[in-house]
Amino acid sequence: MAAAPVTAGPVPARRRSRGIPERRLANLMVTPSLLLIALVALYPVIYGVWVSMHQYSLITAGLSRWASPAGLGNYKEALQSSEFWDATRVTLIFTVASVVLETILGLAMALIMKEAFRGQGVVRTVVLVPWAVLTVVTAIMWKTIFDPNLGFVNQILGGNTVWLGEEPQALLVMIFADTWKTAPFMALLLLAGLQVIPSDIYEAAKVDGATTWQRFTRITLPLLTPALLVALIFRTMDALRAFDLPKVLTNGANGTTTLSLLSQRTFQENRLYGPGSAIAILTFILVMIVAFLYIRLVGGNLRGMTED
C-alpha cells in the first residue's frame, strides 16, 4: 500500500512523454460512460422518434409502414386533434398553478426550517412527510378526502360538490394534491440554497440598518436565485410530465387529461404505437423548450446581475 504512490507517480509522466497524448487518454476514459449514456438515454429517444414516424396496425403490416406524409402523419394527426390541445392546455395550467403555489409555500417552509428554534428537527421531518408518500397513495388519499359522501371536505365546507366529477374542480383538486405533495421538495432544495448564504452578509446588513424585508429582498432572494432556478426547473419538468396523479384521481375525466396520460392511453391501452410515440415526442419537445426558456430568460438575467 505504502509503495503504491511511489510507483504510480512516474507512470503518467512516461505516458505523457511517449504514450497516448493526455487529451486522447481523457477522451478514451470517458468513452464507456458516454456509451452507457447513449445506450440508456439516447437510444430510447431515437427509437421513440422512429416508432412515432411509423404506422402501426394490429392486423396489417406491423411497424413497417411509413406514416405519410414524410413520416410525419402521426404528428400531423396529433397536432390537428382537439384531444392533444386540450391535454396541452391542461398540462400547462396544471404546471403553472402547481409550480407557483409550490414555490411560494416551499420558500415559506424553507425560511421557517432555516431558523434555529426548539423542535427544529421535528419540524423538518414533519414537513418532509408528504414528499415521502408515494404519488399514487397521495392520489388515493385525496380522492377519499374529496369524496362527496365519505370524505370530510364536504362535511366541513357544507354543500355536496362532486369534487372530482366537475370541471374545473377536478383540476383544482389535482393542483392541490400536487402542491401538498411537492412543496416539501421545493422547501428542501431552497433550504439547501439558504444554508450556503454566509451569515456575515446578514450581520453586515443589520449593522447598516437594513430591515427584515430589505434583507429578504436584497440578500436572500438574489443569493437564492441559483437554487430557486434549479428547483423551478426540476418541478416544472416534473409537472409537465404529470401522469400518476391524474391517472389515479380521475383517469383523465373532467378536464384532467395531461399529455403523459394521453400518450400512455394511446400507446399502451390502445396499442397505437405510432400516434402514442408522436404525442410522447411532442411532450418531450415541449419540456425541452420550457427548459431552454428558463435558461435563456432567468439565466440571462442572472448573468447580468452578477456582472453588475
Place this chain on the structure above:
Amino acid sequence: MSRRLTAFFVAALLGGGVVAACGSDSNSSGGGGGGGGSTSSSSAPKIEGAKVIDPASMNGAKGNVTLCMGKDTSGDKTALVKQFNSANPGITAKLLEFSTSADEQRAQFVQRQEAKSGECDVFYSDVIWTAEFASQKWLYDMTPYLDSKKSELIPATLKTVDYAGKLWGVPQQTDAAFLYYRDDQVQTPPTTWQQVYDVAKQNDGIVYQGAPYEGLTCDFLELAFAAGGKVLSDDQKKSAINSPQNVKALQFMADGVKNGVAANGVTTYMEEESRRYFESGKATFMRNWPYAYALGEKKGTAVAGKFKVMPFPQFEGGGKAAILGGHNFVISAYSKNPAAALKLTDFFISPEVQKTEFTDYSLAPTLASVYDDPDVQKKYAFAQELKQSVSQAQARPVSPVYPQISQAIYNNVNAALSGKASPADAMKTADDQINKALATF
C-alpha cells in the same frame, strides 16, 4: 461565477433531459413493438389457416406443459396444477406467473406471442382479450374440442370465445354482477329497471360504478343490452352504438343522476367506493360484482344481514342482460405440446376442479351443474342468482380494438351522466370514435 452557473444549469438540464428520455423510453418499449405479421383481410373478420386442436390427441399426451397467468394470488392454480401432475404421471405441468396487473399480464403474453415463443402453452386469458389474440392467429381453434363439451357449459360463457365463427378458448371461470338490495326497505324485488329506480327514489337511491373506466362500460352495457342496444354491427365492421335503444338507456341513467336517485358523486365511483357507500347504509340498491357479498355480510357494516342479491331485472320494452367477466383457457399456436395443453385445459373444466375453485377460492364455474351442487349451495346463498345472472349475460364487444371501444363508451357515457353532453350527442361522439378505432385495424 457566471461560468459556474452555466455549468450548473447544463447539469440540471441534462438531468432533466435524461428523466424525460426515460419517460418516453418506458412508453416506447412497454408494448414490445414488434409487428403483427399476419396478412390483411379487407372483408369481415375471418381467420384463415389457424391451427385446429385435435380432441383425441390429449389421450396419449405426455411431456411438459406450461400454464401462464397473472399472479396466482388465491393459490388455487398452484394447488390444482400439483393435483394435475400427480393424476397424470406422464405430464409435468408448470405454472408461470405474470404480474398482478391485468394490462401487464396482457403485455407479457403479447410479447411472447410476437416473438413466436412457445413458452406459454396455455394462457389464462381475460375474456376481453380472447378475440384480439385470435385475430393475430396466436391461438388454437378449439371448436372441435368444444363440440362435445359445449352442452355442459353455461351457454352464455361461450360468447366470450366466439370470434369469426369459431371458438378460440375454453371458458374456465366466469363472473356476472348482481343488483344488491336492502331487503329491510324493499319487500318485493322489482321486476324492471324502471321499478328499481322508482323504489330507489322513494328510499335511499342506487349506487353503481360511474367513473370513466372499464367498470362504467359494463354498467352502461348492462342497461343498453337490456334495452335492446348493440355496440357493433353484426359483421363487426361498424359501430352500432348510436341507436335509439342505447340513447334511451343512457337517458335513463342520466335522469337518475340528475334526479338524485343515483348517489351524488356516482360519476367518480368505482367498485370499492360504491361498496363502501352501500355498506355505510346510504343506498337502497347497488350494482356490484359477487365479491361484495361476503364483505357486506361482515360484522361492522351497516347492512350486514339486511341485504339480498338479485340478477338484473328487465328493461321496460326490452329484455334482461348482464355483462360477462372471467377467464378463458386458450392454447398458444406456438405451443410445442398442444396435446398436453389440452389435457390440462380439460382438467380445469372438470366438475370436481370447478367445484373446488368455487367453494375454496370463490371463482365462479362455467359448468352449469356445479351451481346445483348441495355443497356449493350451502356455501353460497346466491349460487342460483349467480347462475341466473351468468345465463342472461352477454359478452362485451368481441373485437381486437376492444380497449378503444371501451374508452369511447365510458368517456362519453360519463360525460352524459355528469351533464356535460346530452345522451344523444354522447352516443354520436362514441359512434365516431368507435368507427375510427375500427378503421385502424
